[in-house]
Amino acid sequence: MPAVQETVERVKRIDVDQYRYGFETLIESDKAPKGLSEETVKFISEKKNEPAWMLQWRLEAYRRWLTMTEPTWARVDYPKIDFQDLYYYAAPKPKKTITSLDEIDPEILKTYEKLGIPLREVAMLEGVEPKVGEDDPARRKIAVDAVFDSVSVATTFKAELKKAGVIFMPISEAIREHPELVQKYLGSVVPTSDNFYATLNSAVFSDGSFVYVPPGVRCPMELSTYFRINERNTGQFERTLIIADKGSYVSYLEGCTAPQRDENQLHAAVVELVAHDDAEIKYSTVQNWYPGNSEGKGGIYNFVTKRGDCRGNHSKISWTQVETGSAITWKYPSCILRGDNSRGEFYSIAISNGYQQVDSGTKMIHLGKNTSSRIISKGIAAGMSQNTYRGLVTAHRKATGARNFTACDSLLIGDKCGAHTVPYIEAKNSSATFEHEATTSKISEDVLFYCVQRGLSQEEAVGLVVNGFVKDVLQQLPMEFAVEAQKLISISLEGSVG
């Protein structure tokens, strides 16, 4: 089996050089004292000029967190985290009050430029913008909210969004400017008591994005957030809240990177989505946190709680994720299908290489009548990594006519990695129709032979097969992300996919 051998060896050679985003930006930052206490929580709240109710909310979460223990059920293995040895807040030190993008620390702007994130609206504003709906969708406008360590540094296209009535701003601003919305929805999908890391996030979250799309509005552009951890020893705890009011539509993209470091860094985010009647939210993630070096040293612990609530009838929430980074990924973007005829979707590509560990999947909780859900999960394990799909599909007694289709496939590259599938399928009424299938295999020798016979190199052949393997999911990504994701997949598996 020369092809496999070649792949295995190439995969083995991959080391940190592959991680393009591993640079560090040297800027002054403003940090909270190390460790976690009520004082830290108060410090963060004060820094953010938060109203009293918000501080109260945080403190309640913090006190609840003290009583909780870390969950250990996931198939991931890591040294115990010392929660007192982390910084819970780090912000680029403001030189003065920022009124426009030009006043942002040029170092940060450079960082985003290196990452290829279009923070500047300049070109567009100067009249060179292409017409919306032109043939080339890659040139569509995207509003970006960039989060650097713990704070949001810039949000673009605010004015245009405002015209449409869409609110897109850092959540810290939303707490001050739209307290009624935040109070109504924050914690309504992921309650503060939900789980260990969500509770921790509730206590110390520093920033994140807030989106509100009013009834009947189709958000005129893609919304995007870019998360970047820069500071050493910091935890990034962002909180995202997206509300799509009746009959509205929004597509939201999320990207993540971090510099290379020896020590592990914690990322514990919470994302809450609320879709009212006839509304649709599409949430796409390309997660590329630093995965650690070839010996498995360093990397991000990505412990994230993401949940969408299809609160209204005929509402729809769709999660798409491409997970290539992080030393440990532990997340289950879920849908609560509460409204009748609501729909949940989950498309995932999880690639693990080196010593990465992934335990990811979804939960589809069918509560309303005639709800439907679809899960497509593609796991690729290479190197010494462990890749687990863990998912729950459940239909409540009253969820008549619930439908689910699940397909989770795993591909193994090399004989030192593991791929696991742990689905929970619970049907509690007879009209529920659930279908689930899972396969695990390596790339078939026959297929490789066929390709090589027709003149492809071994590597091109593997690339072709892997691309075909993940195609179902890539197609779900917005165009801009699909291109990036495809590149990422190549980098993650470089040597095997060319």
Add this chain to the structure above:
Amino acid sequence: MNVAVAKTGSGRAVSDLFTSAEGRLPGSPAVIATRRDAFETYERLGLPHRRIEEWKYTDLRALVGELLPLAAAPDAAALASAADAVKAHAVAGARKLVLVDGVFAAGLSDVKALASEVGFKTLQETLEKDAGLLKTAAVDAVISLNAAMASDGVVLSIADGAQLSAPIQIIHVATAASASAFTRSQVAVGKGVRATIIESFVAAGAKAYQVNDAVILSIGDDADVAHIRLLDDAPDAVNITSQFVTVGANTKVNFFNMTSGAAVSRLQGFITLAGEGSDLSINGVNLLQKTEHGDTTLVVDHAVPNCVSREIFRAVIDDRAHSVFQGRIIVRPDAQKTDGKMMTRALLLSDEAEADNKPELEIFADDVSCGHGATAGALDDNLLFYLKARGLPEKQAQALLIQAFVGEAIEQIADDNLREHVIGIAERWLERRS
């Protein structure tokens, strides 16, 4: 597992039970010491509950709660009623080995008719010498409890090369109401053996009893073995069975289980493929009605390369019954060329029925082909309509479709006679339903 060690009421009940039963339990002082150790393990863990992952869907604390005292040794009346039950449930032509209320009943068994290659002893007899049989890997509390309390069982050894023409049927009969029976049996199958082993669980008028059985089955190389388990306990009984199976090289094993009784039942099988080139087929049917709870939990461990495993599981769930299937296929790092497939399907006949499926793959080798499928749903309306349009009453049309549904698993039984016997039980269940 960070589960609080709670001393429940049921834990204490067993404590009394153990002390009161200790004098009656067979074994040398060393055996009694082993039992006490096992019992202490049980006491520390308590009855499994939903916070223990493997028991997530079968919370014995909620479903069973109290454990019943050890059944008294069967008297003449009990043996007489057991004899009727044995007659009703015996498979034609099979050599019967009967356990009544957890004690071997020589009078009802065909020990003398066993083939000469079959060595037979009771568990009681082996425990006079050593406690080896009580020392299985204690995966959970119910197994420890079984080791502590096992009163009897059959110990069979089938010599190398034996070709058994008649199946061996172990029949567990319950005659004592509101009592519990703990049995533990061992079957050691030699090289090149061809044999069929049947285990039946039946009631002779007894109600609300509890059964905790353990079976240790080792199968040598080049063998061809069928193991059929038929659970037809009283509708208010509890049956917890643990199977430990190791399979040698180039061996063909065919397992079948059908659950068509018991208020609460769980079959947990731990099957290790320890020799290359073996072919394992595991098939199961759950027929559940009223408030019955039936759990089948299988762990198939591919420890060596080049083995094939197939699992087919069907559940028919009526009324407010609850069926659980947990199947895990483990492929160890060296077990290349493994081919493992698992298919589980649940048919929900009532709006209050519940089916929980957890098919797991745990794969550490790359050159494998593994997969599982799971479905849950109601009877196909179109098929029903088709049959009704041809004049079949609703219930009969349903019965026909249900038979076809479970047929796929039952068909895997190779022996015609045995397959007919199993179909007969399924048909009786369907009649009970209508």
